[in-house]
Amino acid sequence: QKEVEQNSGPLSVPEGAIASLNCTYSDRGSQSFFWYRQYSGKSPELIMSIYSNGDKEDGRFTAQLNKASQYVSLLIRDSQPSDSATYLCAVLGSSGSARQLTFGSGTQLTVLP
Amino acid sequence: DAGITQSPRHKVTETGTPVTLRCHQTENHRYMYWYRQDPGHGLRLIHYSYGVKDTDKGEVSDGYSVSRSKTEDFLLTLESATSSQTSVYFCAIGLGVENEQFFGPGTRLTVL
Numbered sequence: 001q002k003e004v005e006q007n008s009g010p011l012s013v014p015e016g017a018i019a020s021l022n023c024t025y026s027d028r029g030s031q032s033f034f035w036y037r038q039y040s041g042k043s044p045e046l047i048m049s050i051y052s053n054g055d056k057e058d059g060r061f062t063a064q065l066n067k068a069s070q071y072v073s074l075l076i077r078d079s080q081p082s083d084s085a086t087y088l089c090a091v092l093g094s095s096g097s098a099r100q101l102t103f104g105s106g107t108q109l110t111v112l113p
Numbered sequence: 114d115a116g117i118t119q120s121p122r123h124k125v126t127e128t129g130t131p132v133t134l135r136c137h138q139t140e141n142h143r144y145m146y147w148y149r150q151d152p153g154h155g156l157r158l159i160h161y162s163y164g165v166k167d168t169d170k171g172e173v174s175d176g177y178s179v180s181r182s183k184t185e186d187f188l189l190t191l192e193s194a195t196s197s198q199t200s201v202y203f204c205a206i207g208l209g210v211e212n213e214q215f216f217g218p219g220t221r222l223t224v225l
Contacts, residue, residue, distance in 0.1 A: 042218075043219050045216075103156040104155060105153065
C-alpha cells in the first residue's frame with residue numbers, strides 16, 4: 001500500500017510569517033510530486049509540481065524535494081489570510097501505477113490577520 | 114477548472130437506488146479520473162480511464178463501475194447506492210508525461 005503522510009494540523013501562522021508544510025511518501029520509485037490547495041467547499045487546485053531534488057520557487061511558494069529521504073515540503077512566504085486552506089500533497093506512482101496519484105490527508109492552514 | 118464540468122452538482126438519493134455521475138471535458142484529454150473525498154481519508158481514487166473504453170480500478174472501486182464511450186465523457190455509476198457512498202466525488206483530467214491532474218467542481222452525493 002503506497003502511503004503519503006502529511007504533518008497533522010491544523011497549522012496556524014500569523015500574517016507575514018513563513019508556513020511550512022511537510023509530506024513523506026513510501027514509494028521509493030516515485031518521480032513526480034504535487035501540492036494542491038483546497039478551499040473549503042471547493043475542488044483541489046494545483047499550485048506546485050516538482051520532479052527533481054532541490055528547491056523550486058514560484059512567487060511566494062517554494063517546493064522542496066529530497067528523494068533520498070522520501071520527503072517533500074511546501075513553504076509559503078509572507079503568508080496571507082487568503083492562503084488559509086487545506087494543502088494536499090500528492091505523489092505519482094511508479095511502475096504499474098504510473099498514472100495514479102496518491103494523496104495525503106491534507107494539512108489545514110490558518111493565517112491569522 | 115480546465116474545461117471540466119460535473120453533473121449533477123448535488124444529489125440526494127435513497128439506499129438501493131442506482132446513481133450515475135457525469136464528468137465532461139471539452140479538450141479531448143486522454144486520462145480521466147474519479148475520486149471520492151471523505152473527512153479523514155483525503156482523496157481516494159475510484160477508477161480511471163486512459164482512453165475510450167479503456168478503464169482500470171483504483172484504490173476504492175468496490176460498488177462502483179465506470180464507462181467511457183466518448184473521449185469527452187466519463188461516467189461513474191453506483192449500481193445500488195449505500196450510505197457508505199455518501200461523499201464528495203471529484204473528476205479529474207491528467208495532462209502531460211508527468212500527469213498533472215486538474216479537478217472538476219465536484220458532486221456532493223448523499224445516500225439516505
